Amino acid sequence: MNYTIAIYGAPCSSQAPDTAYNFVQALLARGHGVYRLFFYMDGVQNASTLATPPQDEVNIPQRWAELIREHQLDAVVCVAAALRRGLLDEGEASRHEKPASNVTEPFTISGLGQLVEAGIESDRLITFGP
């Protein structure tokens, strides 16, 4: 089956990113497909390349990026939620004349419609709330 995973919780303030990560791994291990990972609300923080936890703690954005690359998953960060919270890729940073960006591939910044479209195209939609 094809799954869409919506992640609404941020690292540090919520366990949701870890639960969602483990769930995605288990899904793939059982032979399912991931149509899209969609990061929304505080979940956009999962995409920050600037997260720098201590070495003995898990770097959640980095771990997502590795999983996304390994399995070539589609990982979308909602643009409106991201901009509000200071998560910008290079394009958004230059458009809004900001001095830095902190979202890069394999994450893509796109609209909230991508969540709806993924729901239409998937067999299952599961939300990991904050």
Added chain:
Amino acid sequence: MSTPNKSFLLVSRSGPYGSAQAREALDIALAGAAFNQTIDILFMDDGVLQLLPDQDPTGINQKNLAKTLPMLKLYDVANIYAEQHSLAVRGLLGETLVLDCKVIDSGAAGRLIAAADMVLGG
């Protein structure tokens, strides 16, 4: 563009203003319109407090959610529901709300969820 043939339900359970959750949930319903995808909404728990008239968030520097909610009627949001129990415990049963809702009991809310193909939280 894909052909929508699924039923979507958004369950909105947060009050307005205390966090961005209520507004960002509403944005999901509005985004459905871009894909011609009807998204029904069920307000329950503190979510029903979004429906109160007389909201004036100017003093807390936020946009008035009660002004955005009626936009749902302009878009293709087919059905708007509110759970009776949630309204009753907040003293809102029979009140005039900013949106016309179908008031349903808890069992009907559970059946509504079960009948949806996709449920979105908010």
Added chain:
Amino acid sequence: MTLHIVNKSPHATNALASCLRVIQPGESLLFIEDGVYAALATAEAGAAIVAAPDRVQFYALQTDVAARGLVNRLNVAVNVIDYAGFVELTETHQPIQSWY
């Protein structure tokens, strides 16, 4: 048939209470994260589970149970499952409603 997922302690929010108000006979409820505190073998938590409609199945995610020191403190009506079991529940249920 809906799969309900609760990730909050019943002592902290009304997520579980709301879920139990709408859950239908034969549906399933999975406790994850702080939701697993609802699976404690206490009179209060047990009463909520006993009061649920017929044939509701209760599950709790093993890693969250173990993390919180609840392995020997769970209500016997709750089935402990791993992530593969979690995925299995999502295969056999639709939709999936998360209460948070």
